Amino acid sequence: MAVYTQIPAEEMAELVLQFDAGKLISAKGIAEGVENSNYLVETTKGRFIFTVYEKRVDTADLPFFMAMIDHLVAKGCPVPASLKTAGGAATISHKGKSMAMMEFMPGLSVTHPTQAQALSTGRALGQLHGALKDFTLNRPNTLGLDGWLELAARCGDDLDKIQPGLKQRVAEECAFLRANWPADLDKSVIHADLFPDNVLMAGDTVCAVIDFYFACTEIRAWDLAVTHVSWSFDAENAYLADVGAALVSGYDESFGRTGAERAAFSILARGACLRFLLTRAWDWLNTPADALVTRKDPMAFLSRLEHYAAL
């Protein structure tokens, strides 16, 4: 949520030319994205987001992410198109960092999604999944079941510093999920991080789905679970039944689920809660309390996990 790489205007003007994006008019560093540096730039050809990939995104994964974005755009999904260099590349390298340039998409990320907004988002997620059925690249999910077990082990006893008893509860949940994780559901490339932050809306309409940097090959229905756990709770982590139901019905309407996917829903949602609980716990334990970056509360996802566990 900061601009880590400062790019002087004169340099930005040159970089933008590499994407054949016209003459630079304005550039503002924006406080957005998963630890990348982003600029909202205006040129004689339009408005764009210029991204500098920082350490959290492995540049070896960029061809996968950019191909996925191109694929979705080609299928008419609401995703910002990426610009290409004269040589057809979607990224450039400058001073040791990879950089990309995408269409600017209007729209607002809502904080308190309504039923109507959840319905549109469920439909948009189904549309993405439909478009990705014939996308052939793969990227392993480093934050899947095995990743959670490893992350839980790395956090170790420190989990109890966040809340006494958390280590034990996480161990139980890991064991439960290992024993009950569905083995036979369809896998596909998924977004894997469709929080409200990553959907730009105009009223109840989805303008754009953004931030594909956790996309990976995973149980497809887990993507709906991730979306469900991130959209359907209020600030006090109380379940919003109407929002949750609208999200699922939008998805079922546009893509649909098998009986097995429906049956596995609460298990998948528990896995989604555990994933965010653990990555937030790790960040919490490894971010100084006085750092300027906001530490996100891991306990919110324990509370949500218990909601699904009680179903």
Add this chain to the structure above:
Amino acid sequence: MAVYTQIPAEEMAELVLQFDAGKLISAKGIAEGVENSNYLVETTKGRFIFTVYEKRVDTADLPFFMAMIDHLVAKGCPVPASLKTAGGAATISHKGKSMAMMEFMPGLSVTHPTQAQALSTGRALGQLHGALKDFTLNRPNTLGLDGWLELAARCGDDLDKIQPGLKQRVAEECAFLRANWPADLDKSVIHADLFPDNVLMAGDTVCAVIDFYFACTEIRAWDLAVTHVSWSFDAENAYLADVGAALVSGYDESFGRTGAERAAFSILARGACLRFLLTRAWDWLNTPADALVTRKDPMAFLSRLEHYAAL
């Protein structure tokens, strides 16, 4: 250089309505400004900068700053106009913070100003000074001569932690400036912080002068000195004679200086260097080395000070 106050989209949509600015389409937190939080917002009525004033700006000073901006806009200066509420107010208060909304101005802040850009900037500064001749409000300069002496005392022995001998050099300079500071030059409201950051340019043309939050009543010619010390040196602090000369000739062309102002130029410039040396030194000593905010090197302004002292 961060967004300190996060405003949810739903809340921003309401705030924007208070300025009669239309329906919110997009809002991006931008990494800009003197420790204020700024959003680049788009509405059905256009693009704007929405500012949340944080602790560094004293809200008691806001009526002065906003009146100054209105005055400059009314006189046709390249300054972003501030929006008003239905009741005519230039700021609103929300959750204990003051907020304002201004026109978005295109243009880029250059990092390596050219001679032509310095000429335009000198002219724009002269235009501002002409417009401010009949501006009747006053705000004391807390970062004037007395302020430097106080700041030097507060930094005390710690100055030598930045560079051995710095305390002694600062003390000598404070004594020199106290003895030689011009007493009879015209005072006026000035910008007082016209670094390249605070000028938005399209090619060689000034689109906008921004960031009036250090504006104060001070020796008018000191404003040209502040601009000179901040524009006329390269990254290694070597003096760029062509840039410096262009800045001064643009100013002289549009506003002009008296003989006494010309004679005092190098003293005023030494004062300007000392001002930025000391505020940067204070920030340096009081910002943890690992903080996300960039610490600006105070020594750059000692090197520039020595340039003027040698004249």
